[in-house]
Amino acid sequence: MQFSHDRSGDTLVVNASGRVDGSNASDFLDTLQGLFEPGDQKIILDLSGLEYISSAGLRVLLMAAQNLDKQGKSFSICSLTESVGDVFRISGFDQIINVFPSVEAAK
């Protein structure tokens, strides 16, 4: 996986691309958690470059969403590819995590 991020005020946008499966899901979680800073109130995960996600990756997203929710922070995901959007619908994740068509829409 490749990561980049952009912080503007209290909004953090993280771009994660590539593939997340059972072999790298724990690295994905560590990287995400390492990027979060106490001052971030709004976290947007841009998945426009994510080609594949399995249940191991969904677990990471669920843990991140639950942790941020407990802290009263806003967490959303945007720009899903066709294949990842398919998995979100099947798993019902599009019902429990805010999903937007673009970073701008998520802001």
Next chain:
Amino acid sequence: MQRTLRLPHPSEFKTPADALPLLEDLLEEMSQAQDWPVTLFMRANLILEELLLNTLTHGDTSGLTAIDVELECSDNRLTIRLTDDGAAFNPLTDAPVPDVTLPLAERPIGGLGVHLVQTISHDLEYRRADGRNHLKLVVLPES
């Protein structure tokens, strides 16, 4: 188009996830040769990852010596046959069913893998014969 792959005993891999690139390579080859829709590739990859990691990591793997994967695809209809000699496991009846309607705070972490397989696959059949698990299912690009 038909392809087969034999995955060896889990001890041959450093971690069970090391088996995943072998599957991806096989799916890539078939996908490119037959120009699969992206959702067919994704669904096939997901199903194989969930089922194989399940077999390689859950329950008693002491008797497991190999997993045979057979893929057959025509007209965007992919039939997957998996055979292994590990402990009996029927994904239709032996896995807990997660409640996917729970709100965020109450969603349990995990338990989604086999549910995704059940949701995505068609004509899922399981039988235990000759000391082996035989699983057959069909994957389509759309539900």
